[in-house]
Amino acid sequence: MEVLKIATAGSVDDGKSTLIGRILYDTKSLTTDKLDAIKKTSKQRGYDYLDFSLATDGLVAEREQGITIDVAHIYFSTNKKSYIIADTPGHVEYTRNMVTGASTSQASIILIDARKGVIEQTNRHFFINNLLRIKDVVVAINKMDLVDYSEETYNKIKADFSELMSKRDYQDQKITFIPVSALKGDNVVNRSNNMSWYTGESLLEHLEQLDKKDIYNVGTPRFPVQYVIRPKTEDFHDFRGYAGKVYGGELSVGDDIVVLPSKTKSKIKDIYFYDEKYKTASRRSSVTITLENDINVSRGDMIVKEGDLPTIDKQFTANVCWMDSENLTVGGKYVVQHGINKVLAKVDKINHKIHPDYSGIDSEATSLGVNDIASVTFKLNKPIFYDQFKNHRTNGSFILIDTQNNNTVGAGFIQ
Amino acid sequence: MMNKDTSHINSLENEAIYIMREVAAQFEKPVLLFSGGKDSITLVRLAVKAFYPAKVPFPLMHIDTGHNFPETIEFRDRLVEELGLELIVRNVQDSIDEGKVKEESGRYASRNMLQTTTLLDAIEEFKFDACIGGARRDEEKARAKERIFSVRDDFGQWDEKNQRPELFDMLNGEIEHGQNVRVFPISNWTELDVWSYIEEENIEIPSIYFAHKRKVFLRDGMIWSADDEVVYRDAHEEVLEEMVRFRTVGDMSCTAAVLSEASTISKVVEEIRDSTISERGARIDDKRSEAAMEKRKQQGYF
Numbered sequence: 001m002e003v004l005k006i007a008t009a010g011s012v013d014d015g016k017s018t019l020i021g022r023i024l025y026d027t028k029s030l031t032t033d034k035l036d037a038i039k040k041t042s043k044q045r046g047y048d049y050l051d052f053s054l055a056t057d058g059l060v061a062e063r064e065q066g067i068t069i070d071v072a073h074i075y076f077s078t079n080k081k082s083y084i085i086a087d088t089p090g091h092v093e094y095t096r097n098m099v100t101g102a103s104t105s106q107a108s109i110i111l112i113d114a115r116k117g118v119i120e121q122t123n124r125h126f127f128i129n130n131l132l133r134i135k136d137v138v139v140a141i142n143k144m145d146l147v148d149y150s151e152e153t154y155n156k157i158k159a160d161f162s163e164l165m166s167k168r169d170y171q172d173q174k175i176t177f178i179p180v181s182a183l184k185g186d187n188v189v190n191r192s193n194n195m196s197w198y199t200g201e202s203l204l205e206h207l208e209q210l211d212k213k214d215i216y217n218v219g220t221p222r223f224p225v226q227y228v229i230r231p232k233t234e235d236f237h238d239f240r241g242y243a244g245k246v247y248g249g250e251l252s253v254g255d256d257i258v259v260l261p262s263k264t265k266s267k268i269k270d271i272y273f274y275d276e277k278y279k280t281a282s283r284r285s286s287v288t289i290t291l292e293n294d295i296n297v298s299r300g301d302m303i304v305k306e307g308d309l310p311t312i313d314k315q316f317t318a319n320v321c322w323m324d325s326e327n328l329t330v331g332g333k334y335v336v337q338h339g340i341n342k343v344l345a346k347v348d349k350i351n352h353k354i355h356p357d358y359s360g361i362d363s364e365a366t367s368l369g370v371n372d373i374a375s376v377t378f379k380l381n382k383p384i385f386y387d388q389f390k391n392h393r394t395n396g397s398f399i400l401i402d403t404q405n406n407n408t409v410g411a412g413f414i415q
Numbered sequence: 416m417m418n419k420d421t422s423h424i425n426s427l428e429n430e431a432i433y434i435m436r437e438v439a440a441q442f443e444k445p446v447l448l449f450s451g452g453k454d455s456i457t458l459v460r461l462a463v464k465a466f467y468p469a470k471v472p473f474p475l476m477h478i479d480t481g482h483n484f485p486e487t488i489e490f491r492d493r494l495v496e497e498l499g500l501e502l503i504v505r506n507v508q509d510s511i512d513e514g515k516v517k518e519e520s521g522r523y524a525s526r527n528m529l530q531t532t533t534l535l536d537a538i539e540e541f542k543f544d545a546c547i548g549g550a551r552r553d554e555e556k557a558r559a560k561e562r563i564f565s566v567r568d569d570f571g572q573w574d575e576k577n578q579r580p581e582l583f584d585m586l587n588g589e590i591e592h593g594q595n596v597r598v599f600p601i602s603n604w605t606e607l608d609v610w611s612y613i614e615e616e617n618i619e620i621p622s623i624y625f626a627h628k629r630k631v632f633l634r635d636g637m638i639w640s641a642d643d644e645v646v647y648r649d650a651h652e653e654v655l656e657e658m659v660r661f662r663t664v665g666d667m668s669c670t671a672a673v674l675s676e677a678s679t680i681s682k683v684v685e686e687i688r689d690s691t692i693s694e695r696g697a698r699i700d701d702k703r704s705e706a707a708m709e710k711r712k713q714q715g716y717f
């Protein structure tokens with residue numbers, strides 16, 4: 001069994017919460033006490049149906065305003081997989097939350113209200129999913145019950161969306177269209193009897209058959225050293241282990257490696273996971289590595305395979321999503337956190353702002369406001385070891401931290 | 416062994432170990448909040464694994480309500496001894512005696528809320544800058560929005576509308592003097608994940624998690640321990656003897672039992688898998704109001 005993280009995107013009232021609630025309900029993931037609470041509240045509010053959105057909208061402020069304002073995580077599992085849904089809000093001003101939710105997801109669902117079709121928001125949702133290079137995207141055309149389950153409506157929306165697809169940067173992204181009714185349950189978990197013209201899978205069926213290769217790009221291994229383990233006990237007197245997580249590919253005992261930034265060469269001696277030794281560390285495993293030679297390695301260094309070095313540079317250009325209410329300006333100083341590494345950075349140039357609805361770029365921009373996306377060039381006070389985001393999601397991304405209040409104020413994807 | 420693979424529970428374990436190491440690297444004085452419950456026992460296991468063969472580089476701290484199941488305390492002391500860990504204990508009773516908090520009385524009296532003051536005082540006393548806790552996002556709706564690194568201000572308060580976005584694996588632990596961070600390494604685990612992990616790893620847990628005979632009484636459709644004086648009981652509330660186990664082991668005054676025959680870990684896992692009542696359904700203090708958890712968190716509850 002594996003874990004699949006899914007991000008959802010849709011405008012307010014497109015039925016995101018209802019869809020998630022429906023999935024939980026039909027997979028029998030709602031416990032009786034939660035279900036009772038939903039029934040009770042639905043009744044109090046005078047609804048003649050169950051308001052499944054109550055299963056996910058967590059914060060008091062949300063209940064008051066009736067909107068989802070932050071990323072919520074919802075868990076359920078089937079016999080095949082464990083799922084984590086990052087429920088991200090649809091409001092324009094919450095682009096940052098969508099970027100956040102999508103950054104940790106391997107698949108995503110974009111919701112469209114069948115009555116409204118492709119709207120400006122849809123463009124944005126698709127843009128962000130594409131920018132973040134989510135490999136598998138489902139376009140769920142919802143509220144089909146309100147358009148008489150019309151095939152024509154579905155086809156029209158599909159055609160409109162396909163027009164968008166021609167504009168996308170990441171062309172290999174797989175897109176699947178599914179007509180659903182979250183409220184009635186058509187094609188969500190169970191296939192619908194109301195749309196015989198649709199012969200594809202239900203939403204859950206689609207997610208169930210996704211394989212590792214459908215959601216991950218295999219790249220080159222990168223091993224940022226998180227922590228140096230020196231027990232200094234009698235049994236492990238000379239033990240010097242480098243703890244970290246393997247990204248992008250595998251590392252094996254005997255691999256010829258290079259430690260950055262010193263470029264010292266060595267070989268992997270042992271790979272530990274707790275008290276067991278392994279021959280190979282798979283991607284995303286948190287292991288401890290020892291090296292053949294006694295060399296000086298500290299936190300922030302990176303172990304990579306010989307002949308497979310990332311770019312080592314004191315400047316880079318990246319697509320930045322700005323998340324703070326204070327503007328990003330040329331000349332502004334921020335901390336760049338690249339993986340576990342932190343360096344001081346200065347904004348050298350804002351190359352252009354990108355309208356996230358595919359309506360073009362703005363080359364005159366001198367500052368970025370909250371939710372703006374732009375190509376920005378940074379200069380750093382010391383080199384980092386990076387890959388392009390399109391080749392390496394982890395080693396090609398970073399966050400920006402405000403030097404005054406320490407908040408995370410932006411995210412970037414290196415070009 | 417060939418590979419360290421990364422399916423389901425392993426990928427959650429890898430994530431948690433990564434978080435533990437970030438805490439040790441990014442903070443000067445971290446502490447692991449230990450309640451004696453299964454979640455914090457799991458955290459201890461993950462910490463041990465994260466730093467092997469070195470010792471866990473931070474202490475454990477127990478905020479003792481004084482209303483613990485005795486089995487939990489015995490277990491705690493043995494665990495700490497066996498693993499050679501450092502344990503700090505701070506008592507809610509002391510906060511009461513010092514007049515900092517007032518004991519609740521009556522039918523639903525609980526010391527759960529009072530823990531907050533004792534915790535905040537201890538953080539201040541030791542100048543802890545990171546507190547590792549065992550909260551999970553699946554426990555409760557308000558928890559579902561909690562970050563892995565959750566910044567608290569000088570008053571321990573959680574500003575849920577102003578949380579730092581967390582992208583990819585990157586954890587921003589930068590804080591100002593006086594602030595501290597609550598860290599939740601098992602955020603993405605479900606109750607069933609925790610139990611499966613305990614089974615897979617053969618982790619020892621206190622006996623009250625397994626079915627045992629206990630004197631109990633019924634109230635509001637829930638089963639309460641009548642073994643001791645901690646839980647207030649009306650005279651008309653009749654004491655019965657039943658086979659029960661506990662799903663969480665917080666403060667006795669707000670932890671209800673469930674009827675169970677599950678006497679081994681594999682039977683418990685099976686029961687949880689089939690169960691239809693969520694874990695917090697057995698904790699009375701959440702039922703006080705729908706917004707209970709969120710309010711408590713804003714006040715600094717972990």
Ligand SMILES: Nc1nc2c(ncn2[C@@H]2O[C@H](COP(=O)(O)OP(=O)(O)O)[C@@H](O)[C@H]2O)c(=O)[nH]1
Pocket residue numbers: 010011012013014015016017018019053068090142143144145146180181182183184
């Ligand atoms: N008829 C119909 N109504 C739906 C459907 N999905 C959602 N709704 C309704 O649309 C409204 C907004 O849904 P909600 O899930 O709260 O939207 P969100 O803002 O995207 O989370 C609610 O009144 C739902 O009951 C659907 O498939 N069919």
